[in-house]
Amino acid sequence: MAQAGGKLSLKARAVGLLSRREHSRTELRRKLSPHCEEPAELEALLDELERNDWLSQERFAESLVHRRAARYGMRRIVQELRQHELPEDTLKEMAGKLRSNELDRAREVWKKRFGVAPSDAKEYAKQLRYMAARGFTADCVRRILSEADSQLPDASFVDDTFE
Template sequence: MNGARPALSLKGRALRYLSQREHSRPELERKLARHTEDAEELARALDELQAKGFISEARVVESVLHQRAAQYGALRLRQELQRKGVASAAISEAVAGLADSEFDRALALWQRRFAAATDAREHARQSRFLLARGFSGAVVTRVLRHRPDNAD
């Protein structure tokens, strides 16, 4: 025995990826394509995994929202789901569900990260931070104008 590990099948590799986190079908296709030149074999393996429920777009969306919604705004989450190859309808539905909590999530992030803006320069820095996190300009304005004694 030389101690070499046998090569994993495409399904084995896919299951290894899926055991680490949820992956969309397009993500798995990209990752597994370099391990085979047979596109039909790859499609069959992914079809089988999807039929058995190992690949689920709904779980990918749920996972991303669960892990990232407290840190990012709807725009950034939309981009991340698009990069993962999630269908447009599922993305729209997921992002629409975040609309009600957008201000509260942005405010909580801002409160964890910053104190009140003391001057225009600090205000601009905080604004850029929240905008880069994918919160809309209207939400950022509301957060930066928020006063703890206000019931905004």
């Protein structure tokens, strides 16, 4: 696989990258292009890798979703997939999978970071911004925060005899 002078061939570089983790075609093209003089040679290699099932857009999408789902919301993950120029049907499929358990994933992220209901409007906004920045929808976050708020003890149960 190595060429004269110890330099790796383009295919060896591609296989090395793919052996570590899944890559999108766009990402692999970007990483290999500095090592290739002819763009046509690179495209031919990428086509060959796809034909031999070494490179798969669907596997890449599944891999990325698996790596990111525990920390990020559907919007952020789909945006990242879109940056890799995946086909629209793959994006829709992944969005559907993520949407099915979005609330549960958001609840876990919120519990890990905050775990307690916001005490005032400033804290509410902070928690909402944090969750939104991770790609969770505002409706999803509002639902989690309202669930947390409803679990707070009612003010009528507070004993104020020691105030």
